[in-house]
Amino acid sequence: MRISACCFKFLAIIFWICPTAIAVAQSNDAQRHVIVISIDGFASYLVDDPKVPLPTIRRLAREGCVVEGGMTVSDPSVTWPNHTTLVTGMKPGRHGVLANGVLVRGGIGVPVKIDSHRDHSDLVRVPTVADVAHAAGLRTAEVNWPCTRNSKSFDDQFPDVPNALDYTTPRLRQELVKKKLLRDETHASFRNSSIVGLDYVWTEAACHLIRERKPHLMLIHLLNNDATHHKRGAQSQAGYTANAYADMCVSRIIDAIDDAGIREHSTIILVADHGFTVTPKAIRPNVLLREAGLLTVENGQLTQAQVHVVPEGGIGLVYCTNPLKASEQAAEFKKLLTGQEGVADVLLPDRFDEVGFPHPRDYRQVPDAVLVAKDGYAVSGTVTGETLVTTFEEARTSYGSHGFLAKLPKMKAMCILSGAGIRPGTQLQDVHNTAIAPTIATLLGLKYPDADGKPLLNALRTSADAE
Known part of the structure; x- marks a missing residue:
């Protein structure tokens, strides 16, 4: 039986109006924090490549759980669909994001266009784990996360969208100018930076939010890796340099978690949206x-x-x-x-x-x-x-x-979980990225039952582990 798009919208509205159906209310003194860091295009095979200096990422893997052989991503293996899968636990055919924007059919004879200038509500047709967390009273934030423009489920946001600063939370925009991370509040000046410079700003913005707001759910997306791998290939000298820089950004975020005094209560989920291959x-x-x-x-x-x-x-x-x-x-x-x-x-x-x-x-x-x-x-x-x-x-x-069918091994993405609630020294196999959202929900004490994937319970500590 096929379910129409209208039915999907109706179900999403029901979930939104009745958040208690999918969320467990948190007490005001909730201590759990989940920080999701997505390094765009960080293929799983790079984690063990001896030519890549990754001291921080490999330490997180040693101290926590790593998906051996990489995490299988969803089709199509591109950025916006898979970032939405990471926070919905659903494949793109269910959550609705099939490209880096809305695919607009214009009628007979009219070519289809991709429109990236769209709000969250235009793109995603199901509730995300951020929607559920926010409805439960948890503090939420995102930096450069796709398909979040004008979402009502983030206390602070700096979305991955054209003209991002125009849709950034005003207080965050003003704070970043005051810290001299931004020249001014205009998007034009922000986009004058290199992609490395953008990753620097996004990393420091995330660090600022962690220190000042201590969000229970923090989503961070870095892009330099993807841009470099497109131009030079993932296992080129430039690619290795981009990998090392991403590791330094992760280190900065961990330092911010320490500065905020929430390290012992924080889980770091380090992922990518897809892998890479060369296409001469x-x-x-x-x-x-x-x-x-x-x-x-x-x-x-x-x-x-x-x-x-x-x-x-x-x-x-x-x-x-x-x-x-x-x-x-x-x-x-x-x-x-x-x-x-x-x-x-x-x-x-x-x-x-x-x-x-x-x-x-x-x-x-x-x-x-x-x-x-x-x-x-x-x-x-x-x-x-x-x-x-x-x-x-x-x-x-x-x-x-990237963009190849997810069954191509080179499309597999990095996936590492480390910190609070994670069993150290754990190795998992055959993990699909639909498992990430329900795992986030489990760590935050939320109910999220309708995902395609199941929480990674073998990676999570139990009461027996604490004894």
Whole structure:
């Protein structure tokens, strides 16, 4: 049985109106703190790479629990969908975030666009663990966390969204200016910084919030790793430098926890949203669609489309703009691309259960087919050029990529839990990132029963451990 998008919205409203159904009220003197640090693109294989200096991260692993072989992420293995999975415990097909923004279908002949300028309520169609924590009276904060713009569930926020400072909590914005972490309160001056500079500001903002507000739930997202890995590859000299800098940022956050006097009550969950692979080649499916007369290009730009592909790194979301012809055209697309160089698979809706997607008729953002590239090839959205396969430079894709199906081992993400409530020296295997939100809920004493994943109980201390 399929559940419509309207039903999902209705359930979310019921949960929101009745938070006691999913939250356990906390006493005013609650001492538990969970700090979630996401280092974007920190592949699991980097944790044990001897070329990477990671003293802080490896100490947390030794003192706590590490997921051996890495944590399996959700499809698509891109940033906003997986950060939302981390705080909902649900796969993107349920929580609704399938890209770094809302996928907007504009009607017959109109190409689908990704709109990143959206509020939390436009993006996420289920309650998050932050919603539950805030409803239970816990202090919450986020720094650069995706899909949080204008959320009502954070006491302080600095969201991952275009024009982030415009949506940052005013008091936090003013405090960061006073501490000279920001030149002023305008987003334009903030974005003049390098990506390393942005990570520095986000780290110091998180440290400030930990010291001053002592949030019970703190979400932090750092980006320099991802940017560097895209440009140079994860296991390049530049990539290793980015890894080391991320380790230093984690160290700064731990120092802030110590300064706040909450270390013995704090659990650190160190994760990533996806891994990385190198993609020196790219496939340009829209070139074939242009040659087949299925899309129109004017002055090098896509203007109209019966069928076109929106790239997501190692996969492409295939949209047929006429719903009456979608099934037929998706099948034709599969015939056109199957067997071509660089193409691993084409999934039609009858196989969407493999990636956790509902049928496109049940959720408009869902594509009509999914193009899967082989490892080493990225999917390009360009509509110019003469060949399907080309270099990453000509296709304007990245040398390092993610977005591949989560079953590709290189897409596995780092996952380490350390501190209060965690059994030291624990190693887990076969962990999916849907387990993180229910684990957060368990650590904070909250009920969160509707996640796809289950809490990582084998990593958590019990009363027997304390004896």
